[in-house]
Amino acid sequence: MGLPLLTILIAVPLIAGLLCLFVRAQAARWIALVATLIDLAISVWLWIAFDPNGAQWQFVEHTALAGNFAWALGIDGIALMLIQLTAFLMPICIGASWVAIQKRVPEYMAVFLLMEALMLGVFAAQDLFLFYVFFEGGLIPMYLIIGVWGGVERIKASYKFFLYTFFGSVLMLIAMIYMVGVSGTTSIPALMAYNFTPEAQTWLFLAFLASFAVKLPMWPVHTWLPDAHVQAPTAGSVILAGILLKLGGYGFIRFSLPMFPQGSAEFIPLMFVLSGVAVVYTSLVALVQTDMKKLIAYSSVAHMAFVTFGLFAMNQQGIEGAMIVMLSHGLVSGALFLVVGVIYDRLHTREIAKFGGLSNNMPGYALLFMLFTMASVGLPGTSGFVGEFLSLMGTYRASTWGALAGTTGIILSAAYMLWLYWRICFGAARTPEAAVMPDLSTREWWLLAPIALAVLWMGIYPESFIRPIRNDVGRIITRLDHVAPAGDSHLTLAKGAMHMGGDDHHGAMH
Amino acid sequence: MGRLAPLLPEIILAVGGLVLMMVAAFTGRRGTTLVNWLAIALLLVATAALVGAPSHAGPIFDGLISADLFASFGKAVIYPAAAVAIIAAHGWFERGTEHAAEYAVLIVFAAVGMSVMVSATSLISLYVGLELNSLAGYVLASYTRHDERSAEAGLKYFVLGALASGILLYGISLLYGFTGTTSFTGVAAAFGRGTPTLGLLFGLVFLLAGLAFKISAVPFHMWTPDVYEGAPTPVTTFFASAPKVASVLLAVRVCVDGLGPATDAWRQIVIFAALASIFLGAVAAYGQTNIKRLLAYSSINNVGFALIGLAAGTAQGASSVLFYMTVYVVMTVGAFLCVLWMRDADGERVETIASLSGLSQTRPAFAAAFAIFMFSLAGVPPLFGFWPKLLVFNAAVQAGYIALAVAGIIGAVIGAYYYLKIVKVMYMDEPAPAYSRVREPVQGALVFFAALAVSPLGYLLIAPLGALSDRAAGTLF
Numbered sequence: 001m002g003l004p005l006l007t008i009l010i011a012v013p014l015i016a017g018l019l020c021l022f023v024r025a026q027a028a029r030w031i032a033l034v035a036t037l038i039d040l041a042i043s044v045w046l047w048i049a050f051d052p053n054g055a056q057w058q059f060v061e062h063t064a065l066a067g068n069f070a071w072a073l074g075i076d077g078i079a080l081m082l083i084q085l086t087a088f089l090m091p092i093c094i095g096a097s098w099v100a101i102q103k104r105v106p107e108y109m110a111v112f113l114l115m116e117a118l119m120l121g122v123f124a125a126q127d128l129f130l131f132y133v134f135f136e137g138g139l140i141p142m143y144l145i146i147g148v149w150g151g152v153e154r155i156k157a158s159y160k161f162f163l164y165t166f167f168g169s170v171l172m173l174i175a176m177i178y179m180v181g182v183s184g185t186t187s188i189p190a191l192m193a194y195n196f197t198p199e200a201q202t203w204l205f206l207a208f209l210a211s212f213a214v215k216l217p218m219w220p221v222h223t224w225l226p227d228a229h230v231q232a233p234t235a236g237s238v239i240l241a242g243i244l245l246k247l248g249g250y251g252f253i254r255f256s257l258p259m260f261p262q263g264s265a266e267f268i269p270l271m272f273v274l275s276g277v278a279v280v281y282t283s284l285v286a287l288v289q290t291d292m293k294k295l296i297a298y299s300s301v302a303h304m305a306f307v308t309f310g311l312f313a314m315n316q317q318g319i320e321g322a323m324i325v326m327l328s329h330g331l332v333s334g335a336l337f338l339v340v341g342v343i344y345d346r347l348h349t350r351e352i353a354k355f356g357g358l359s360n361n362m363p364g365y366a367l368l369f370m371l372f373t374m375a376s377v378g379l380p381g382t383s384g385f386v387g388e389f390l391s392l393m394g395t396y397r398a399s400t401w402g403a404l405a406g407t408t409g410i411i412l413s414a415a416y417m418l419w420l421y422w423r424i425c426f427g428a429a430r431t432p433e434a435a436v437m438p439d440l441s442t443r444e445w446w447l448l449a450p451i452a453l454a455v456l457w458m459g460i461y462p463e464s465f466i467r468p469i470r471n472d473v474g475r476i477i478t479r480l481d482h483v484a485p486a487g488d489s490h491l492t493l494a495k496g497a498m499h500m501g502g503d504d505h506h507g508a509m510h
Numbered sequence: 511m512g513r514l515a516p517l518l519p520e521i522i523l524a525v526g527g528l529v530l531m532m533v534a535a536f537t538g539r540r541g542t543t544l545v546n547w548l549a550i551a552l553l554l555v556a557t558a559a560l561v562g563a564p565s566h567a568g569p570i571f572d573g574l575i576s577a578d579l580f581a582s583f584g585k586a587v588i589y590p591a592a593a594v595a596i597i598a599a600h601g602w603f604e605r606g607t608e609h610a611a612e613y614a615v616l617i618v619f620a621a622v623g624m625s626v627m628v629s630a631t632s633l634i635s636l637y638v639g640l641e642l643n644s645l646a647g648y649v650l651a652s653y654t655r656h657d658e659r660s661a662e663a664g665l666k667y668f669v670l671g672a673l674a675s676g677i678l679l680y681g682i683s684l685l686y687g688f689t690g691t692t693s694f695t696g697v698a699a700a701f702g703r704g705t706p707t708l709g710l711l712f713g714l715v716f717l718l719a720g721l722a723f724k725i726s727a728v729p730f731h732m733w734t735p736d737v738y739e740g741a742p743t744p745v746t747t748f749f750a751s752a753p754k755v756a757s758v759l760l761a762v763r764v765c766v767d768g769l770g771p772a773t774d775a776w777r778q779i780v781i782f783a784a785l786a787s788i789f790l791g792a793v794a795a796y797g798q799t800n801i802k803r804l805l806a807y808s809s810i811n812n813v814g815f816a817l818i819g820l821a822a823g824t825a826q827g828a829s830s831v832l833f834y835m836t837v838y839v840v841m842t843v844g845a846f847l848c849v850l851w852m853r854d855a856d857g858e859r860v861e862t863i864a865s866l867s868g869l870s871q872t873r874p875a876f877a878a879a880f881a882i883f884m885f886s887l888a889g890v891p892p893l894f895g896f897w898p899k900l901l902v903f904n905a906a907v908q909a910g911y912i913a914l915a916v917a918g919i920i921g922a923v924i925g926a927y928y929y930l931k932i933v934k935v936m937y938m939d940e941p942a943p944a945y946s947r948v949r950e951p952v953q954g955a956l957v958f959f960a961a962l963a964v965s966p967l968g969y970l971l972i973a974p975l976g977a978l979s980d981r982a983a984g985t986l987f
Contacts (some may be wrong), residue, residue, distance in 0.1 A: 066972035104870075107870070118892070132891065133892045134892070136896075142887055142931075144937060147937065167920070167923045169917070174912065181907060260777055
């Protein structure tokens with residue numbers, strides 16, 4: 001491979017973004033769309049060219065910049081899939097902003113493209129500090145997207161978003177500096193194989209947790225998310241839910257688990273408790289929301305808890321499940337925000353109580369909304385089912401109580417999603433305006449249909465998405481082998497077997 | 511002649527400055543432009559003259575000053591920064607100031623003082639350099655003498671500066687009295703002989719207190735906001751850049767060279783000053799409505815970060831301070847040049863943050879440059895301002911001061927708020943009446959290049975700048 005594909009992938013939106021600043025609104029829209037489509041094409045090519053059974057790191061590039069800082073890029077299957085997600089959602093976001101954004105369009109497109117470049121950079125970075133630069137850099141465009149093009153309370157939401165996530169990340173920076181000092185390398189692949197002392201791992205894990213827990217977000221540091229979501233423009237919400245939240249999960253997979261296996265294992269109980277609380281608590285909170293976007297935002301927090309459940313189950317199903325939940329949630333919640341955006345654009349309100357009976361005058365809309373609702377609930381045949389099932393199966397092998405809490409979340413998610421759908425699409429229209437809203441336009445079909453197809457594809461043939469990550473997950477499992485929890489849900493032979501020593505108990509499992 | 515070769519930059523500036531003073535005296539206001547350009551040329555020639563003997567000759571004049579790479583690094587930042595301060599004054603003093611031409615001359619003399627500061631290896635030359643710089647500074651602060659605020663700033667700066675000089679001198683005399691020498695090596699040797707006596711420690715504390723005033727570190731920062739606000743903006747640009755670098759570098763050399771064996775004694779002071787500066791600089795900036803006052807607190811805050819590198823007490827730490835100050839100067843000068851352009855529709859100068867409202871819609875390029883400087887000062891990647899912060903924290907962590915680094919970085923988050931506020935005002939608020947255009951192509955080019963340097967493209971500078979600052983810091987250890 002002579003061509004530095006990953007650099008091109010990052011450079012295309014960056015250059016297009018600069019270009020946008022110098023043209024008029026309509027031209028900026030087209031530049032942005034073309035650039036994101038080019039990136040989509042490149043990323044699809046990456047997927048095709050990626051060899052799941054080949055080397056762990058492919059498309060590697062390395063240019064030293066200074067002592068221990070390098071422009072080092074390379075992807076494994078996990079990064080590959082998240083790059084697909086990013087590149088897939090971006091043209092849709094541009095399309096979603098086509099009409100909705102009328103104010104300062106060139107700047108908007110420029111900021112969005114900058115955002116894409118930084119997010120792709122996060123997934124492709126192989127140097128610790130380069131990762132951090134991309135990871136934190138995403139704050140600036142998102143701050144502007146929320147603050148400039150957001151709703152009424154946008155200023156407060158943008159501050160909250162920025163300072164919350166910035167605060168989380170700086171502790172990680174100190175931890176990174178320490179890691180580089182001890183190990184003498186900034187290369188992420190090398191660090192993934194480095195064994196820190198157990199004491200150090202405890203602290204390092206906590207420092208990284210501070211960052212990733214805020215990004216993911218985990219209960220109780222999720223409070224920035226509903227504000228940011230509600231105030232952000234539709235496309236901003238899609239990016240937030242679809243990609244930005246995945247940075248937290250990606251961080252756990254890339255850093256916490258392989259670099260600090262002991263530290264991670266030490267905190268499994270904490271992670272499970274936090275995830276369990278998140279799943280149940282935020283689902284209940286979602287149930288009582290009157291604002292559609294807020295409801296979906298809280299559901300995101302609940303869904304992200306499946307990611308942490310799966311990851312800290314530390315087995316193949318759990319981690320694969322967590323990955324699929326991330327991909328699926330990226331698509332589904334992105335789609336749900338778009339669905340909300342469609343009716344927001346028509347009525348300029350997000351109050352659930354203002355709608356009703358949309359299945360009468362917007363049948364196409366109701367159909368797609370139904371599909372995404374089902375995917376969010378986790379109906380078999382949709383992407384949501386695969387991820388949640390795998391993740392819960394993994395969790396069950398590690399902890400029955402965890403699985404119990406997680407399953408409760410699924411039931412609750414059915415409750416709030418179906419109730420939302422019922423209130424919006426069925427019954428009689430509650431306001432005269434809602435009764436006369438036109439169905440999806442061609443542009444809106446083009447935005448939602450691709451996501452619907454991807455959701456079904458992932459639901460029906462998940463192997464396409466699992467194959468690239470299988471070996472990488474396997475490598476993480478190998479790293480975690482000696483610390484993974486034994487689990488409490490294995491079949492034991494007889495009641496008497498409970499009295500045996502730990503070793504015998506362990507032996508009985510095989 | 512050979513003996514004087516290491517002093518070439520200072521000789522150029524001192525002799526050139528005297529000649530320029532004559533030119534200014536005889537041509538009056540008509541000569542302003544000529545004097546300005548000549549002064550800039552002098553400073554640039556002096557920068558070029560740093561290559562060779564001035565960087566490698568080592569101690570000269572019986573160890574009064576040292577012409578080494580550390581000093582040269584400082585001068586290479588100070589001279590161009592001083593030149594920018596002269597460019598910044600273009601178009602500022604022409605109305606109503608009768609002594610416009612002397613402005614550039616004073617800056618040149620201040621530059622000579624700063625040269626002595628960064629190369630001083632003796633308490634006497636330290637003091638002489640500091641005073642030469644300060645005296646020029648006092649005059650500069652009150653340069654628009656008919657303006658009450660400027661006069662007040664000059665007076666305040668002078669009175670408090672004199673007090674600080676007194677404290678510094680008291681510390682110097684204590685050290686001299688207890689060691690019998692004024693050279694840094696002699697003082698260091700005295701500290702190296704077992705536990706320092708009470709007198710030595712007192713001397714050390716007073717010396718550092720005097721220096722803390724000059725770098726405006728908390729708790730000796732009180733003059734900074736008033737002077738920065740009151741002084742004419744080009745002068746504030748100058749104060750925030752070159753003298754700051756010189757003072758910080760002087761503090762580094764004093765601590766490492768002169769007080770090296772007493773590292774444990776001064777480190778606690780530096781740590782306190784660092785954290786206090788970071789937090790006070792961050793918190794006190796919240797309520798400011800004047801952009802120059804806000805940037806004053808920003809400079810207090812930034813000095814705190816530089817001191818973290820010093821507190822590490824290692825070569826790596828000193829190197830990170832040099833790197834930090836270099837990038838800091840670019841960001842600050844850029845930000846102040848932007849402030850310089852804040853003129854309302856009638857061409858009057860405005861300094862309120864509120865007047866920046868919606869600048870991104872009336873003047874997009876101006877707002878973008880300002881936003882870049884703000885994000886960079888806040889240390890948010892991918893802007894280059896992040897890297898020096900990373901380096902100082904790196905130095906602190908590698909030296910084992912993890913708690914210090916954590917505290918400092920939390921201060922960075924608190925400080926980020928007010929930089930964000932400026933960006934918010936420019937990008938998210940409804941447009942205020944547009945500024946009138948200022949036609950200053952040279953300043954415009956400077957802002958452009960400064961913004962480019964602190965943009966992500968700045969990362970390309972890491973290798974050369976890092977290597978240079980490593981070597982420069984290496985001469986102290």
